[in-house]
Amino acid sequence: MRFYIKPNIFEDSILLNLKNEIETFFQAKLVTVESEANVVFVLDKSIYPGYLVKKMNQEKVIILAAETVSLLQGFYYYLLNLINNDFNDVRQTPNQAIRMIDHWDNFDGTIERGYAGRSIFYENNQFLDDYNRVKMYARMLASVGINYIALNNVNVHHEETFLISAKHLAKVKFLADIFGKFGIKVMLSVNFASPIRFGDLKTADPLDEQVQQWWQTRANLIYDLIPDFGGFLVKADSEGEPGPFAYGRDHAQGANMLARALAPHHGIVIWRTFVYNAHQDWRDRTTxxxxxxxxxxxxxxxxxxxxxxxxxxxxxxxxxxxxxxQPLFGALEKTNQIIEFQVTQEYTGHQIDINYLLQQWYEVLHFDTKHGQPELLLKDVPQTKSPVPQNSGVAAVGNVGRDDNWTGNKLAQANLYGFGRIAWDADLTPEQILSEWLQLTFGKLEHLDVIKEIMLSSNATYEAYTAPLGVGFMVTPQNHYGPSIDGYEFDRWGTYHFADRNGLGVDRTVKTGTGYTRQYADANYAKYEDLTTCPDELLLFFHHVDYTHVLHDGKTVIQHIYDTHFEGVEKVKQYLALWPQLEDELAPIDYQNVLEHLNRQLKNAVEWRDQMNTFFYRMSGIPDNQERKIYA
Ligand code: GCU
Known part of the structure; x- marks a missing residue:
């Protein structure tokens, strides 16, 4: 394979990286004469955004793009297709402008909700100088089109507050340079009370001029060092994090103050809407x-x-x-928006249980908000409902750590890969993405279908033995793995199931409940409000019903709970029975890794089944119509 990049000058760090990547992957220098090359990269201002791959003949491919980062993405696309030996003319444009991974890494090396070992960036309140690993990671993210990364936890603890100080910025710059070569902008989570925490001011009031000046000076310092710095990610007035409420200001006043400090440098503020009363009284049924x-x-x-x-x-x-x-999607008209997902499996199995999340994300992204004609799917909201589409897109909390295979359970890699792919193209199906990932990860396997079968059913399986009918939060408090049905029932977090001897679920209707349903567009409001049209899988999210309530498939709620919990365990047993077919084909370390996790998953599923079935049998007194074992 012979490559040529036009123009043949490499002042741009991304273009230089493209050259290095080609040389690394193909162990060959670029040719100096265009006509001798069979892969030619061309900067072409008319191809924006994304890139164009043109197959000239059997021998020659041209990749064109307006931006160097898109040429690099085109190169990875070329590699993907080389593996699949499938070349056609293709114009690739990303669905979302911002495609971001948020790290919840703490400076001490721990990761909030991390299940794959310690942070790849930090240890013991210092930067881990393992830049080789970071480079591999940046390559992986760039190969699926990720273009923003937040380097630290949204809960900004003491030491992390000072990541924006001169003391740490030199090392942040080091990371920013590595990611920058791969076209990925670095952001930092900041503490809203920083002016106070730094010991400089007595207030963090966004309308105070000294506070505004403080942030301006801070921004200037950051951009002097890191000119392509992305900006700030902020969790404010949320779960104990400081914010503008303390000064009687609103979120717009808080966010705009930071945004004005960054604006001269073209930085952005990503402000989270995860704001709720985290000190609720369980007795209070109105909140x-x-x-x-x-x-x-x-x-x-x-x-x-x-x-x-x-x-x-x-x-x-x-x-x-x-x-x-979330009903804000489609309703907001004049605000830039990012949809946030979680790749790390906090509530979805801790990367112990196999859970291929693309199934969930695909469904979510294709939800019709009913705010458009003829439709407005969630996937189209950021680009069509944001005043500055360029500042809008999707983000997800990442799932990597220092484990050798990056994600703890090897198969959880597919979620990170897949997030990047749907951020680029939300119409790629979970099956397509899985096929790509399997091909890239394992190559050709005789029993590839076994892994496919397990992964494609894994999301439904996890839902079956955990959360029935949209009830949610019956998990072990704090760590969120394994069952604890009443774990949050009398707690302050506002996550209740209200099970009693007659039934369960949260009444969120306008008629008799909290009125949440009214936040949706008319058609969705009507659908959720009415018991007969509310989709079964969300029934207990919107309604409190009797155990004998009959679902659309003719089953009662209680029988559905029993059936799904028995079936979920059987599914995991099936996975364990299937997996040995791969023993001779996979590297022993990968084979064992998944086997070991499947065994733990089975224990978890059994625990869920038995606790849930017993609890609801005791509550309802209604037996299983198939007389299976319930520990009464
Ligand atoms: C969840 C999670 C927290 C996290 C929070 C957030 O509640 O359990 O660990 O801080 O989300 O998104 O900010």
């Missing part, structure tokens, strides 16, 4: 956490500066296995 984001932010639509983007979790509660789509 509804699901309502919170909409109640806090809808009235602020149009009040945010152009370089502010709201980062909104895909659902109203918290990355549950099953919850509806």
């Amino acid at each position: 509804d956490r699901a309502r919170a984001a909409y109640d806090n932010f809808m009235a602020l639509d149009g009040k945010f500066d152009d370089n502010v983007t709201l980062q909104i979790k895909f659902g109203p509660i918290d990355f549950q296995t099953r919850e509806p789509v």
Whole structure:
């Protein structure tokens, strides 16, 4: 293979990296004469955004793009197709402008909700100088089109507050340079109370001129060192993090103050809408956490500066296995938006249980918000409903750590790969993405279908033995793995199931409940409000019903709970029975890794089944109509 890059000058660090990448992958120098090459990269201002791959003849491919980062992405696309030996003319344009991974890494090396070992960036309040690993990671992210990364936890603890100080910025720059070569902009999570924490001021009031000046000086310092710095990610007035509420200011005032400090440098503020009352009294049936984001932010639509983007979790509660789509989407008209997902498997199995999340994301992204004619799918919201599409897109909490295979369970790599792919093209199906990942990861295997079968059913399996009918949060408090049905029932977090001897679920209707359903566009409101049209998988999210309530498939709620929990365990047993077919084909380390995790998954599934079935049998007194073993 002979490569040529036009223009043949490499002042741009991304272009230089492209040259290095080609030389690394093909162990060959670029040729100096265009006609001798069979792969030619051309900067062409008319091809924007994305890139164009043109097959000239059997021998020659040309990749054109306006931006050097897109040429690099075109190169990775070329590699993918080389492996699949499938070349056709193709114009690739990303669905989303921002395609971001958020790290919840702490400076001490721990990772909030991390399940794959310690941080790849930090240890013991210092930067881990393992830049080789970071480079491999940057390559992986770039290969699927990720273009933003946040380097630290949104909960900004003591030491992390000082990541924006001269003491640490030199090392941040080091990381920013590595990511920068791969076309990825670095952002930092900042603490809203930084001016106070630094010991410089007595207030962090966004309307105070000294505070504004403080942030301006800080921004200037950062950009002097890191000219392509992305900006700030902010969790404010959320779960104990400081924010503008302390000064009687709103989120727009808080976000805009930071945004104005970054604006001269073209930086952005990504401001999270995960704001709710985290000190709720379980006795209080009027407050509804699901309502919170909409109640806090809808009235602020149009009040945010152009370089502010709201980062909104895909659902109203918290990355549950099953919850509806956040009603702010489609309703907001004058605010930049990012949809937030969680690749790290906090509520979805801790990377112990296999859970191929693309199934969930595909469904969520194709949800019709009913705010458009003939439709407005969630996937199209960031680019069509944001005043500055360039500052809008998707983000996800990442799932890598220092484990040798990056993600703890080897198969969880597919979620990171897949997130990048759907961020680029939300119409790629979970099957297509999985096929790509399997091909790239394992090559040709005789029993590839076994892995496919397991992974493609894994999301439904996890839902079956954990959360029935959209109920959510019956997990062990704090760590969120394994069952604890009443674990949150009398707690302050606003996540209740209200099970009693007659039934369960949260009444969120306008008629008799919290009125949350009214936050949706008319058609969705009507669908969710009415018991007969509410989709079964979300029934208990929207309604409190009797155990004998009959679902659309003719089963009662209680029988559905029993059936799914028995079936979920059987599925995991099936996976364990299938897996040995791969023993001779996979590297022993990968084979064992998944086997070991499957064994742990089975234990988890059995525990869920038995606790759930016993609990609801004791509550309802209604036996299983198939007389299976329930520990009464
Ligand atoms: C969840 C998670 C927290 C995290 C929070 C957030 O509640 O359990 O660890 O800090 O989300 O998204 O900010």
